[in-house]
Amino acid sequence: MGRDEYERRMMRAGRAAAEAGLAGLIVTPGPDLVWLCGYRPTAVTERLTALVIEPGRAPRLLVPVLERPDAERAAGAGALTVAGWTDGADPYVELGKWLAPQGRYGVSDGMWALHLLGLQRSVPGGGYAALTEVLPMLRAVKGAYEVERLAAAGAAADAAYQDVLGVRFAGRRERDVAGDLARLLTEHGHSQVDFTVVGSGPNGANPHHEAGERVIQDGDRVVLDFGGLKDGYGSDISRTVHVGEPGAEERTVHEVVREAQQAAFEAVRPGIACQDVDRVARRVIKSAGYGEYFIHRTGHGIGVTTHEPPYLVEGEHLPLVPGMCFSIEPGIYLPERFGVRIEDIVVCTDSGGRRLNVTGRELAVVA
Template identity: 70%
Template structure:
């Protein structure tokens, strides 16, 4: 399953359409996930030498690269969709790049662009203006095509398989790091090329949403938050399940059930046209109604794609409507400081009339040894 020249061309055309709607001259894309999205090109080393894709309605797409990196750029999957221009060491790279820009243009620039490159362009074209891509075009990569959704589904299935296997290992008497290393190994065994994070929050550590893993020895009676993910075939996985070492208490079961119902409420709110913030509102209402509102301390979800965190965000104030093809997490939680935490997370994609989960392991509290 590979992306074609037609796929990359369609993405660039859509970017220019969004830019025109935002009153921009074009889009400037630097190395990172944005450049991979539009061209499939990922330089082997991101250095001080400027590399930039220039999307401007007045001319065909141009990719400007250092001359020594031209062969790699020409071999990229989307190379046929762009004109490659190079510059040599000893020449002025900003003069070479500025010739491709409107001297009075206003461009959206990748958030990952080096400040030195932005300042160099501003010096070469003092009347040009630049704005953050996330600030002006946050939905640029948010709507996935069928191939992207399939890759995300495959990554989700691989993470699900890793979860089912981690349930069979021993937790009690081992450190969080040991269990986290098992998770990372299982993700790789199920096809992940990159593991981005393995949260193993046992007992009181589970009350810290971004606690990754440490030297604490997991004890019988602990609630354990497992949040893990990475990249498979270039696209992300990210799922959270909360397990218990031995039988849970009545309070732990109560908190867990509240989070389970909140996650379900967020999922049931997913429909095309619904504002992103409504997903957060639906999940949060369940937790607030149960009296735990002050212990839900983060947004309900984030987009996922070439990176594990990207727009859209399921958070109060985000009024952009859901569109078929958007993919994002729904991950409410309750965190009781010094005691324990519970979080349940699935990646969800928007269909023509509802939502579809890309993680499908049980939402019931699983008991581990």
């Protein structure tokens, strides 16, 4: 992407800030900064870096003077003013000169407390709110370029899954299979691997189990959940496999989850509330008698990070609109026994949902 796209994003963010009644946005290093202007500092330290976007004004980026050359080379730097502050100066005083004295600003969710407290000290009349609270949809609606980046990341995760089906599971540690997944994601183009959940047997009943020393056994159900970044955009896929032939109950639970995932996918359309997609998946699982064992939301947004708005969860009334990308990942977790989760990334289109993961959702048998 070039300067023009970043300029459009910053202008859109300024308009969104005005519509939300904000004086502007203060964005520190993290996914919002990368998305808005393409700048990712080589090292995030205690030195303040902050992008200020205010309605009707050109955006400005304040950086440590020693990092100014790097900032000026960022893809979107031509659409903003870059200023530097020197060691020994108070960067919060410098930043405060740019801000409305009584203004309320949206700030990055990940802004260090050190920086927020510094701002409060230098601009005591200002107010601050987390971006997710005041502008939850800032990055939620993707353009065609972003959707295709996400599709490419999804295809790479699909390829990694297809390949891992051919590795040996029985007799190996969970962390060994997790290593296979990380290697395969990298081989298929990921620059960053964020997570490789491998939950075997009873460990699969913990949705966020970290792969450990447990040796996978014949007869185990294994939950696989893995993803990362490819060309700056995220992948996230879950499939559940069985080591050897599964029993009747295991097949039944897997089929209930598959049906719930399919029903939720079919419910995707513009205008439906996020919580209603969650309700569709939950209804299928509850009707089968496993309602108490579905213990997390149905989905989360994805983009330059793997978890971001929108969230498919009870109480979220925001409607889906074309361009929103999110996971659909119902699950059933039977304590001390096993778990099942099936997850695809889906984009809302004018006519319904489009899956960005296309590998089979049937129960796969591995050795």
